[in-house]
Amino acid sequence: MTALRLALLAGLTLAAAGTGAYAQEAFMPAAKGTWQVNLRATGVLPDAGDPIVTAAGAATGLKADVKDDVKPTLGVSYFLTDKLAVEVIAGTTQHTIKAVGPGTDVVVHKTWVLPPVVSAQYHFAPRARFNPYVGAGLNYMLFYSGKDRNGFTVDLDDGFGYALQAGADIAVKGPYVVNLDVKKVWFETDAKINGGALKSKVNLDPTVVSVGIGRRF
Numbered sequence: 001m002t003a004l005r006l007a008l009l010a011g012l013t014l015a016a017a018g019t020g021a022y023a024q025e026a027f028m029p030a031a032k033g034t035w036q037v038n039l040r041a042t043g044v045l046p047d048a049g050d051p052i053v054t055a056a057g058a059a060t061g062l063k064a065d066v067k068d069d070v071k072p073t074l075g076v077s078y079f080l081t082d083k084l085a086v087e088v089i090a091g092t093t094q095h096t097i098k099a100v101g102p103g104t105d106v107v108v109h110k111t112w113v114l115p116p117v118v119s120a121q122y123h124f125a126p127r128a129r130f131n132p133y134v135g136a137g138l139n140y141m142l143f144y145s146g147k148d149r150n151g152f153t154v155d156l157d158d159g160f161g162y163a164l165q166a167g168a169d170i171a172v173k174g175p176y177v178v179n180l181d182v183k184k185v186w187f188e189t190d191a192k193i194n195g196g197a198l199k200s201k202v203n204l205d206p207t208v209v210s211v212g213i214g215r216r217f
Contacts, residue, residue, distance in 0.1 A: 009032055027171035028216050030126035031082050036169070038075040038179045042213030043068060044115075047205040052198050061187055062101040064191060065199045069093040074209065075179075077121065085121040087135065090114075097154065097191075108193065109154035111146035115139050117163050117183065117208075128171075134138045135165035141187050141204070158204075161187030167210075175216040183208040 046066040055057055067146065073091030080086060097109040119137025143156045167181035184207055191200045 007077035018113060025173040027129060027173060027177075028172070028175040029128075030123060030131060030169070030216065031078055032079055032083075033197075033207050034079040035217040036077040036079075036214050037217070038077070038181075038210075038212050040073050040075060040179065040181065040210040041070060042073040042091055042093075042208060042210040043070045044095075044113075045207045045209065047096065047207065048202050050202050052193065054198060055196050060101070060198065062099045064202045065098040065100045066202070067096040067098070067203060069095055072145045073212075075181075075210075075212075075214075079123075079126070082126045085123060085133075087117075087119050087121055087137075089117050099152075099193075106152075107149045109148055109150040109156075110148055111154075111156065112145065114142040115187075117185070117187070119163060119165050119183075121165070123169075126179070128144050130168060130170055131216075132168040133166070135167075136202045137165070138164050139163050139185055139187065141189065143189075152193055153193060153195065157190045159187065159189060163208075168189040168216065171191050176217065177211050177214040179214045180212070181208075181212075183210075 045068045048066040049063050052062040071093045075089040077085045077087040092112055094112050094113045096106050117137055121133045121135035123131055123133040125131045127175040139161045142158050163183050163185040165183045169177040169179055171177050187204050189201050189202050190212040
């Protein structure tokens with residue numbers, strides 16, 4: 001997990017540094033009515049570690065662990081004004097769920113997650129080459145194509161969460177930008193294991209780290 005986080009942070013740093021070669025190139029600024037499409041490499045890094053208990057609520061000594069994943073994602077933004085934009089992101093990731101504890105480290109489930117996020121953004125410098133922004137929005141977690149493992153059955157509840165966002169667009173040349181983006185999503189799901197004999201309230205709360213190329217229209 002640590003290696004993945006470091007790799008993503010290194011990618012963000014290298015992408016930002018790489019734009020220096022284009023510092024004198026003409027670029028298309030963002031403005032009211034601008035569309036921007038971003039193709040990103042995105043790491044979804046859950047922060048789960050919640051206790052697994054019995055149906056009666058008794059402690060088992062086990063915790064739910066959800067592994068990271070990296071996949072391509074697509075983001076589309078529309079500028080309502082020079083500084084206010086709405087963004088929709090789409091992508092899907094696959095995560096391994098484990099039960100871990102003293103003497104126990106077993107995979108119980110693998111699932112795909114579709115977590116679209118719709119957010120409102122405030123852009124601080126839309127006409128500058130370096131345009132930082134912040135945002136806030138809602139997401140919906142949809143679990144699908146799950147596969148149980150090692151004799152366990154797992155049921156996960158879909159639902160809504162919310163997100164905060166910070167990032168930057170770095171204009172490169174013409175309509176093209178490098179996009180750096182970090183989101184923090186808060187989402188809790190009820191996990192029922194073996195028909196409810198075991199259960200856990202899993203706070204996935206992923207950090208979502210992205211780097212990619214965008215084009216303005």
